[in-house]
Structure formats: C-alpha cells, structure tokens
Amino acid sequence: MSKKIFVLLGHPDKVNSSNAYFADQYEKGAREAGHEVRRTNISDLQFDPIMHDGYRKIQALEPDLVKVQEDIKWAEHIVVFYPTWWSSMPALLKGLFDRMWLPGFAYNFPKPTPEMSWVGRLQCKLTWIKRLTGRTGRIFITSDTHPLILRLMYGNTANILSKAILGFGGISPVAVLKIGPIKNLSQEKKESWGRVVYEIAKRGA
Template identity: 40%
Template sequence: MKNILILNGHPDKKSINFALAEAYYKGAVEAGATVSLIHIGDLIFNPNLAFGYQQRMELEPDLLASLEKIKAADHLVWVHPVWWGGMPALMKGFIDRLFLPGIAFRYRENSVWWDKLFSEKTARIITTLDQPAWYYRLFFGRPSVNQLKKSILQFCGISPVKITYVGIIKKSTQKQRIKWVNEIHKLGSSLR
C-alpha cells in the first residue's frame, strides 16, 4: 500500500482546510494506506531562508522529522488556501527550508540542468478558493497551483501532480462544507 503524507498549510485549526486534511487522512487510513499528517502551523521553525542557498541553515527538530516523512512518502497531499494568489507564508517558508539543493534536487556542475531527487513520488494539491476555480484559472492564471505544481513539485521530479479545487469558501453553507469534506474523504479512500 501507499505511504501518504498530508501537509496542511492553513494555520487555523478551525479552518475548512484543517477539516479537509483530516478527512483525507481518515479516508486513506480506512483504505489501508500508511498515512502521516503534518499541520505546518504546529511546527516550530524559522521560515526564513536567511542565507539563500549560499549557506545551509541547521534544520530544527520539527523540520528534520518532516523531512524524514517527506522522504518516506510515495504520495504527498498538499492542502492549502489561496491567499493573495499564493500559498500561506508559513507553508512557503516550510518549502524554502526543506526543498533544498542536495535534498529535493541537485544542480549539475557547468550545466543549466538539474537532477530531480523526488522522482519516485506523486502528489495532489487540494486548494480552497474564495472564487470559482474557472475564474482563478482564466483571470489570474492559477499562480499558487503553478508555483507549487510546476516550480516546486515537478521541478523536484514529483509527477503526476493532480489538482482538486474546493470553493467558493466565503459564501459556503455548513451543508456545502460537509459535502466537500465527504468528497475529500472519498478521495483519500481512493488513495489518489
């Protein structure tokens, strides 16, 4: 069975993102997968890559534990809201600190090419929106999805990366939220 890691990028435990991450977790466990769940907002670490790639910062214990889970996972599930067209700052800082040269990819000497060190993994992005998904794609070009899917995950070799949009959140009813949670539970139980 798959080893799945769910990464929740929303810091608020009362958010729909938290409920979606938990629903996927429960579905995947029921399907027999080995599943871990990281709520990035619960981790203690400096999200600032203070020296860029010029000097390696020592990874805090929470980041070291997260890195081991990422390395062990066959499938990564990223759950996050879209804020100002992108992902939450803490989630971006988590990625900046862990998806480093020598860990997630390796530059080739005297070349514009690189080695993708996470090429045995697949991923799904579950993202919540306060606008229709078609509007986010058509008028904004879906920047958070492009950044996470293309510029981060596929850059490191993770493929395929599938997308699930959930929304419109701000105008949703309790009944609609329960429906979305149930849909994500089913998605988790299908191990995709």
C-alpha cells in the same frame, strides 16, 4: 494496494479552518482504506520561515524541518492542503518549502568544470537531478473566489507548488483539486466537498 501517504496541512489554523476539515476527511478516508498515513500540521512546526542569507548561506535545518524531509522521503504519495491568500499559498507554507526544498534533498545540479563551454554550463542548469522521483502528489486548494475566476484573472497559480516545487524535485504527476468559493459555504456544501475528499483519499489519490 495500500500506499504510504504524507499529508501536510498548510493552513495555520489546524482547528477551525475549512482546510483542516478537509485534511481530516482525507486522513480518515485514507486510514479507513488501509493506507499508511503520516500527517503534519504546519502550525505545529517550530522553524524560521525566513531565509536570512538567501541561498548564499544555507541555514541549519530545525528538527521539525528534518522530520518533514524524512516523511516526504518515506512517502509514496504527498498531499498538501492550503488556502489561497493573495493568489498564492500562505507565507508560512512557502517559507517551509524555501527552507527545506534544498539541493541534496529534492534536487541537484551537475557541477560545471572550468573547461566547459557556455553550452555545457547551460546544460548543467537545464538537466538537474530530480531526487524525489517515484512519488506522486495531490494538492487541495481552497479560495474565497470561484477557482475559474481566479484562473481567468491570474492564471494557474497551482503551478507554483505542483510544477515549480514538487515537480522540480521529481514528484509527478501532481493532481490538483480547487475548492471554492469557500466564503459563506453552507455546512451541507462543506460536507459534500468533504465526501469528495474522503473518496479521493480512499483511492490513495
């Protein structure tokens, strides 16, 4: 069964990075298998990644951010590629989610009423509405260090995107494939990983 798949390349280098290569392989595999694909390269987007007033005052979304939201709502499966920089995603990608992963789009909190007890107010915080349910996700993460070493040193940093962001909005399950070490990766090994990504894409997974 074909799927509607949204692919987001979170590496700022859309041409020469390993992430770009793997995203190309995913897009190719998905399209050749009959899936409908929309793709966005983060470097093509025009937006301010900084929340200048935090959540106190929500900035108006730039057209490119609105388009990303529309593509996510359109999709049945959301796929994100990004490199590990200082044990996390690139700041530009994090800024993208900071800006557009908002109440009304990804989630809502029930509003407490003045007569509510502290227990009721707490329940409002713990029983949020997930607005993006019915969608699945896949994250591809590259790193210069072996993923097992990163896991032992810093824990599972993939949880930031897979659970605290995508999962918070109701996207579940979110599969994760960590590819590394990327540094000094031979062309043969790179192409081998590319075939793995390609086959995953054909399954719409």
